[in-house]
Every structure is written in structure tokens, then in C-alpha cells.
Amino acid sequence: MNSISQYPIFPANCKSLLCKHLSKEVFKQLKDIISPNGYSLYDVINSGIVNIDSGIGVYAGDSESYQLFAPLFDPIIEDYHGFKASDKHLSNLNPNDLNASNPDDDNQYIISTRIRVARNLATYPLGPAISKNQRNEIEKLVSETLLSLTAELAGSYYPLKTMTKEIQNQLIEDHFLFKAGDRFLEASGLNRDWPDGRGIYHNNDKTFLVWINEEDQMRIISMQAGGDIKATFTRLSSAIAEIEKNISFAYSEHLGYISSCPSNLGTAMRASVHIKLPKLANNMNVFKDITDEYHLQIRGIHGEHSETVDAVFDISNKRRLGVTEVDCVQDMYDGVVKLIEIEKSLKI
Numbered sequence: 001m002n003s004i005s006q007y008p009i010f011p012a013n014c015k016s017l018l019c020k021h022l023s024k025e026v027f028k029q030l031k032d033i034i035s036p037n038g039y040s041l042y043d044v045i046n047s048g049i050v051n052i053d054s055g056i057g058v059y060a061g062d063s064e065s066y067q068l069f070a071p072l073f074d075p076i077i078e079d080y081h082g083f084k085a086s087d088k089h090l091s092n093l094n095p096n097d098l099n100a101s102n103p104d105d106d107n108q109y110i111i112s113t114r115i116r117v118a119r120n121l122a123t124y125p126l127g128p129a130i131s132k133n134q135r136n137e138i139e140k141l142v143s144e145t146l147l148s149l150t151a152e153l154a155g156s157y158y159p160l161k162t163m164t165k166e167i168q169n170q171l172i173e174d175h176f177l178f179k180a181g182d183r184f185l186e187a188s189g190l191n192r193d194w195p196d197g198r199g200i201y202h203n204n205d206k207t208f209l210v211w212i213n214e215e216d217q218m219r220i221i222s223m224q225a226g227g228d229i230k231a232t233f234t235r236l237s238s239a240i241a242e243i244e245k246n247i248s249f250a251y252s253e254h255l256g257y258i259s260s261c262p263s264n265l266g267t268a269m270r271a272s273v274h275i276k277l278p279k280l281a282n283n284m285n286v287f288k289d290i291t292d293e294y295h296l297q298i299r300g301i302h303g304e305h306s307e308t309v310d311a312v313f314d315i316s317n318k319r320r321l322g323v324t325e326v327d328c329v330q331d332m333y334d335g336v337v338k339l340i341e342i343e344k345s346l347k348i
């Protein structure tokens with residue numbers, strides 16, 4: 001069992017939510033707590049201690065972690081999502097409630113659209129605290145469920161263990177597969193026993209994909225070329241409903257879908273476009289004002305913590321908790337409409 005007895009010293013330039021909210025008092029209150037799956041304060045905070053440049057810096061080992069370590073998680077959740085400990089989360093995955101006609105019909109700006117949700121199983125601990133056997137059981141159950149899907153969702157499962165390096169690298173390069181060796185996940189315990197129990201399921205067209213046992217036990221993904229955000233959401237929504245016929249997801253009335261990183265709680269949804277904005281790239285202040293106003297996050301095109309290439313940006317919703325799935329996609333859609341409008345109006 002991992003434990004920590006001394007209050008950690010953070011460098012002066014540390015900006016993570018962990019160093020902002022882990023006071024000496026909170027540390028003292030939590031340092032001897034152990035969750036039912038053996039997850040301790042050391043495990044909760046190790047990623048943010050090892051990675052001083054973390055934005056958040058904490059991970060949960062099980063649903064219970066969010067209650068047991070609430071004096072640390074609650075202020076972090078409130079800070080990131082603007083969601084209070086007394087608030088309730090609501091889900092709405094109905095594509096008919098989304099108002100989103102393609103904002104870029106002639107394919108000038110949007111290269112691709114991707115919407116993913118994280119899901120974990122109701123009857124297992126989360127990835128950071130799971131055993132090798134439990135992880136393998138999940139791989140079996142989830143892959144068997146996926147292999148029973150039909151029509152557009154029908155596809156094959158590819159375990160990471162038996163995949164060649166060439167195929168793995170190509171899938172990563174093409175934005176379909178997770179990267180190996182993420183240092184934030186490594187320090188949280190999420191990469192234990194790698195690559196055992198991990199893999200990817202996808203349909204023939206690679207428009208419906210599921211990552212198994214990466215940061216969360218499932219990342220359910222719908223993606224396609226161009227800017228048809230509604231079609232992407234509709235596919236995702238029906239895939240989730242099909243999977244849920246066989247698998248119960250971890251869900252709480254308060255926090256919504258339970259994820260290992262608090263940034264994903266609630267809808268666990270990230271709806272993004274890869275969009276080419278060369279003029280806004282020259283006017284980063286204007287760009288950031290718009291993304292702040294529409295609650296959007298800017299990432300590079302090779303995933304989180306990557307840089308942008310050729311003025312193509314990954315633009316996604318930042319809010320995930322206390323808003324519905326429809327709200328998340330609507331945030332992204334409304335912001336993208338604005339970004340395209342301003343990009344068109346800029347001279348250089």
C-alpha cells in the first residue's frame with residue numbers, strides 16, 4: 001500500500017489545481033484515508049507531484065474516492081467545472097435536441113469532427129486501482145459486447161498486445177488510437193501491466209471506435225471527416241444505447257458518469273473539431289477571447305499536451321459536469337460558428 005506522511009513541497013511556479021487546493025489542513029485530514037480498493041492520498045496526488053506542469057494533478061481510484069477525498073476533490077471539481085458539492089448533474093443524449101447544421105458545408109475550415117465519452121463499469125474499481133485480473137475481465141466483457149454490435153457499428157477488436165508497432169503507430173498518427181507512455185497516466189498507476197488488457201475496437205470505416213482500458217475502461221468515440229457535428233453525435237448516442245443494453249456504467253446522481261480524472265466527470269464528453277484557422281493563429285488574443293466566451297479548450301492536433309501543426313487546432317468543449325451532453329456539443333458548435341465568422345473577417 002502506498003502512503004505519504006509529509007506535506008509535499010510544490011515549486012513556486014506550480015499552477016495545478018492540486019497545489020492550489022491541497023492545503024496543510026486538507027493534507028492532514030486525508031493522509032491516512034484508504035478507499036475500499038486500497039487507494040490512498042498518495043495515489044490520488046502522485047501524478048500532480050511527479051508532473052509539476054499538470055493542469056489538475058489528481059486521479060480517483062474508485063467511485064468512493066470522490067467521497068472519501070472530497071475535501072480535495074470538491075474544490076478541484078468546483079474550480080474546473082464551476083460545479084458545487086450541492087449541485088446535481090443531468091444527462092441528455094437526445095440528438096433531436098441539438099441545434100447544429102453543418103457550419104462548414106464547403107469544407108473550407110473543418111477537417112474532422114470527433115465526439116467521445118468516457119465510461120467505467122459500475123462493478124469494478126477505476127483503472128488506477130484495478131488489478132490485472134479485473135482489467136482482463138473488463139477487456140473480455142467489453143470486447144464481447146462490442147463484437148455483438150451490428151450494421152454501421154459492426155467491427156473488429158484489436159488487442160494492443162498482438163498489434164504490430166507499425167499498425168499501432170499508424171493508428172496513432174491517424175488520430176484513431178491512444179498514445180503509449182503518457183507520463184500523467186504513468187504516475188497515477190493507470191499504465192500498470194501495459195499493454196495487457198488494452199486494445200481498440202473499430203468499425204470498417206473507423207467512424208465508430210472504442211478504446212478499452214486506457215485512462216478509462218471505455219472511451220466510446222464517433223468521428224468522421226468534415227463538419228457534420230449532428231451526424232457524429234447521433235452515431236455516438238445510438239452506440240452508447242446499444243452498449244448499455246449489456247453493460248452498466250458507473251454513474252452518480254451528483255457527479256454523473258464517474259471517470260478517473262475529475263475533468264471528465266458528468267457527461268465525460270469531449271466534442272471536438274480539427275479546424276484550420278491561420279488568421280486566428282496570428283491573432284491569439286482574439287482567438288482566446290472567443291474560446292473563453294464559448295467555454296472551449298484549444299489543444300494541438302496530436303492530442304492533449306501536444307502542439308498545433310499548420311494552424312490546425314483541436315477545439316473542444318471544456319465544461320463537462322452540470323451541463324448535458326447536448327449542451328457540451330452545443331458549446332462546441334456555437335463556438336466553432338463564431339470562430340469561422342471571425343476567421344473570415346480577419347485581414348491577416
Ligand code: ADP
Pocket residue numbers: 112113114116172174175176177178219223270272273274299300301302303304314
Ligand atoms: P481524448 O479526446 O480522448 O481526451 P486526446 O486529446 O489525447 O484525448 O485525443 C485523442 C486522439 O483523438 C488524438 O489522436 C487526437 O488527435 C484525436 N482527435 C481529437 N479530436 C479530433 C478530431 N476532431 N478529428 C480527428 N482526430 C481528433
Ligand code: CIR
Pocket residue numbers: 047053054055056057058184261263304
Ligand atoms: C493534468 O492534470 O494536466 C493531467 N492529469 C490531465 C488532465 C486532464 N485534462 C484536462 O485538462 N481536461
